[in-house]
Amino acid sequence: MKSHFSLENKALYAAWRDRKLADYPTTIDALITKIKHAEQVSKQEITHILSTAARFNMAFYHLPEQQHTDKKIIHRLANQCGLKNINHNLCADADSLTSLQVSTHPGQHDYIPYTNKKLSWHTDGYYNSPQEQIHGMLLHCVQPAQTGGESLLMDHDIAYILLREADPAYIKALMHPEAFTIPANILNGEVIRPEQSGQVFAVTSDGHLHMRYSARQRNVQWRDDPVTRKAEQFLLDLWEQDSPYKLRYTLQAGEGVLCNNVLHCRTTFVDDEGGSKRLLYRGRYVDRMDRRAIYKKP
Ligand SMILES: [Fe+2]
Numbered sequence: 001m002k003s004h005f006s007l008e009n010k011a012l013y014a015a016w017r018d019r020k021l022a023d024y025p026t027t028i029d030a031l032i033t034k035i036k037h038a039e040q041v042s043k044q045e046i047t048h049i050l051s052t053a054a055r056f057n058m059a060f061y062h063l064p065e066q067q068h069t070d071k072k073i074i075h076r077l078a079n080q081c082g083l084k085n086i087n088h089n090l091c092a093d094a095d096s097l098t099s100l101q102v103s104t105h106p107g108q109h110d111y112i113p114y115t116n117k118k119l120s121w122h123t124d125g126y127y128n129s130p131q132e133q134i135h136g137m138l139l140h141c142v143q144p145a146q147t148g149g150e151s152l153l154m155d156h157d158i159a160y161i162l163l164r165e166a167d168p169a170y171i172k173a174l175m176h177p178e179a180f181t182i183p184a185n186i187l188n189g190e191v192i193r194p195e196q197s198g199q200v201f202a203v204t205s206d207g208h209l210h211m212r213y214s215a216r217q218r219n220v221q222w223r224d225d226p227v228t229r230k231a232e233q234f235l236l237d238l239w240e241q242d243s244p245y246k247l248r249y250t251l252q253a254g255e256g257v258l259c260n261n262v263l264h265c266r267t268t269f270v271d272d273e274g275g276s277k278r279l280l281y282r283g284r285y286v287d288r289m290d291r292r293a294i295y296k297k298p
Contacts, residue, residue, distance in 0.1 A: 024158075174201045
């Protein structure tokens with residue numbers, strides 16, 4: 001099958017790029033589905049979520065009041081969109097959704113998702129082995145922060161386009177099998193996670209783009225090659241600039257985003273002192289969102 005992601009297929013790529021960028025939204029308004037009954041999400045609502053994700057690789061939803069704290073409901077919604085297999089737990093139950101909250105739990109307190117610090121641009125699971133890449137992701141807000149905690153998201157197809165438009169050689173460099181390496185995680189002499197080397201951009205067997213990326217400078221090794229370094233810098237510069245393709249939104253209680261593991265980051269936040277703390281559920285899936293899910297039994 002000819003792919004528009006191949007550098008040889010210039011006309012195919014240009015047609016896909018133009019379709020992708022046409023009338024690209026600057027806010028998430030066009031990407032949100034208002035769900036009437038969280039216990040029974042309608043076929044039309046699921047279809048709207050899936051067709052939005054098919055175009056933008058992400059879709060937002062809004063659940064009615066009082067129906068947004070039950071992990072089973074969120075888990076079922078993800079399932080209906082084709083996100084079924086949670087990473088590290090192929091028979092995932094609803095409790096496999098991770099609760100993200102500022103934590104003083106030993107081992108979590110220094111890990112940024114469990115702090116109120118700014119989280120830099122990344123895709124989830126960039127340190128996973130090639131067999132366990134994360135293709136789908138869910139973030140659901142139970143309780144927003146008092147201030148801050150805004151999410152910024154960019155469809156990784158768009159990042160690909162911006163890089164290819166700047167210099168097609170960037171794409172070639174980022175598709176190199178050793179473009180991006182995460183060194184082994186060693187704690188007290190024990191290897192917790194082996195070194196993971198791989199592509200930044202890869203095309204899946206069904207023709208979709210997948211991206212492994214972290215803007216972190218520490219604990220990330222880029223291939224020592226001039227073009228790779230330039231591509232790395234291009235992305236770092238992109239995060240510093242305004243771009244209409246960065247969609248910003250602060251999830252409110254009962255709202256969430258389902259996505260094909262797009263690029264995202266989070267601003268710093270402040271919790272209500274003495275009140276409820278910001279709480280988000282996160283699911284990481286080996287599946288992509290799947291339009292065919294609508295025709296399958298959950
Ligand atoms: Fe993330």
